[in-house]
Amino acid sequence: MSKVIAICNQKGGVGKTVTTVNLGVGLARKGKRVLLVDVDAQGSLTASLGYQHPDQLDETLATVLGKVIGDKPLASGEGILHQKEGLDLLPANIDLAAMEVTLVNIMSRETILQEYLNTVRDQYDVILLDCCPSLGMLTINALSAADEVLIPMQAHYLSLKGMEQLMRAIGRVKRQINPTLTISGILITMADMRTTYSQEIVELLRGTYGDQLRIFDTIIPRSIRAAETSAEGKSIFVHDPSGKVSAAYEALTLEVAS
Template identity: 65%
Template sequence: MKTIAIVNQKGGVGKTVTAVNLAIGLANEGKRVIAIDLDAQGSLTVSLGYNEQDKMDTTVSTVLEKIIKDKPIAPSEGILHHEEGIDLLPANIELSGLEVTLVNTMSRESVLREYLKVINNDYDVAVIDCSPSLGMLTINALTCADEVIIPVQAQYLSIKGMEQLFRTIGRVRKQLNPKLQIGGILITMVDMRTNYTKDIINLLNDTYGSKIKIYDSIIPLSVRAAEISAEGKSIYLHDPSGKVAIAYEGLVKEVV
């Protein structure tokens, strides 16, 4: 199973929208995919149509607590099946408490990696939607990931904030996960009508283009993309011929 973490410590850059449409896009390519919500806000869970996540009995918190306490886990435990062909391990506010628990846990960085061993033979790809922070849950995601996709809004502060993320990835690679690679930087929420946006994209390419892959697929700014969170489905169903759907289809092909 290949594990892809969608990471940026800055919120509002299109992480969850990317996780939804990458996961379902990979399923459309014939892959067996599980999406894992690793954000206590449950944004990925809500975006896939599960609006009452705080009433769920079993979530990612439940299975990770079992790993910590060395209790047995069924491979299908807590997993929901979405109509567009992917599975979901949901999250809710209980994940905030788990992050506190992890601080005092032995091998705290590798709890999620231990869980992924349980489901490893059931899927081709796991897509992890991380919280907008570089806390212990995000470190867990980086410790078990094969590669990281970094969504970045075409704004100066978004690019400036990536330096801290790269340092964190470097430390995780050195100390915890030597196989971790940066899959690429994904430019999101782009309005190509402005010179400012074009200047920022050029700055991004000049600064990082020689060292890190920057995906050719650029996700345009669109009301349609914002609407899918309320609809509980992917952009491929919501607006299949729109520019955002075409851009995410391009991203899926690049990732594959």
């Protein structure tokens, strides 16, 4: 049975998609069978893996969720794309925005994604869910389906403030829907540890949450090379294999795998 990890933070621009891609590829490089699921109507994960026009895809997460809601049969592997770096992707596009509206009005609305993932879990070792930057119904579905939550956050004061709201949302899902949900850790991203400001934020984070939660030892450094990967449709391991961000995601992969 695979482990399902939601990469989640309601704040945008914290590196959720970059982390999903590079952690997923890192795990695939370690021999794991990996599925990435784009749970964001913007389709950023889909584009970052080389599918630059997600709105032209006929089968996406919205398609399979619609079949689950309608009790229609799903073909084996329906909607899943095989990416050249050794992992699978269930893509998303703008159709997912309409699906989120649909979810609000149906029974068991919080567990539709879980119902779908239960049909493919035995085919993978790890499933990573790239959540949208909100705490709406799609994110609640991801948290309900997940075994663990990995929280990327920038070394910024406003990111630290937003953690309280995210922790409350995770707590509600754990109490009401998914009692086995755990937080695998907080990942500091896009940090410039040469600056006093970043150092102070990291110390504040460790002081505030270090006794309650795991703070990953790995810190993902700020680098234009990481930003370029999305446009290239490649992981950092291919785009800049000897760079500092590649080394950081290799270290994160080992932390998560352990």
